[in-house]
Amino acid sequence: MATRVLFVCMGNICRSPTAEGVFKHLVGKNGLSADIESESVGTHDYHIGEPPDARSQAAAGRRGYDLSALRARQVNQDDFAAFDYVLAMDEVNLAALRRICPAHYRERVKLFLEFAPEAGRRDVPDPYYGGAQGFEEVLDLVELAAQGLLKHIAGLR
Numbered sequence: 001m002a003t004r005v006l007f008v009c010m011g012n013i014c015r016s017p018t019a020e021g022v023f024k025h026l027v028g029k030n031g032l033s034a035d036i037e038s039e040s041v042g043t044h045d046y047h048i049g050e051p052p053d054a055r056s057q058a059a060a061g062r063r064g065y066d067l068s069a070l071r072a073r074q075v076n077q078d079d080f081a082a083f084d085y086v087l088a089m090d091e092v093n094l095a096a097l098r099r100i101c102p103a104h105y106r107e108r109v110k111l112f113l114e115f116a117p118e119a120g121r122r123d124v125p126d127p128y129y130g131g132a133q134g135f136e137e138v139l140d141l142v143e144l145a146a147q148g149l150l151k152h153i154a155g156l157r
Contacts, residue, residue: 006083012042012072017052043096059135080105087112090123115148
């Protein structure tokens with residue numbers, strides 16, 4: 001049975017689809033696509049059905065990640081049972097997830113950057129209202145955490 005990972009931000013158009021795209025790329029590059037699956041969601045319903053933000057897609061594309069097929073959806077109760085890891089991009093979304101997560105699945109809900117302690121921070125900042133540099137910073141942090149997460153999961157196998 002595959003290990004399943006869910007990346008979560010607020011609207012599911014910037015940070016979490018970037019994390020999904022980067023992680024899927026890394027998993028595939030390591031020949032683990034049959035063993036590790038991932039998706040992304042938002043805690044809010046702002047952008048359901050929409051593709052990732054054009055700025056996220058452009059920044060990701062410059063590093064070789066294709067986010068174009070992804071579409072936003074909102075987290076639901078079934079996700080906590082379906083995914084082994086439910087990883088929030090920041091403390092605000094972590095709190096939102098903890099409010100709706102059934103008690104017996106709480107250990108699955110964590111901050112994504114827990115897998116990149118060397119980053120020296122807990123939150124992947126939301127680039128939505130900023131400039132291009134914010135999207136590059138998101139990618140830097142996501143790449144670091146994705147590598148740490150893959151090492152963690154592969155170490156469990």
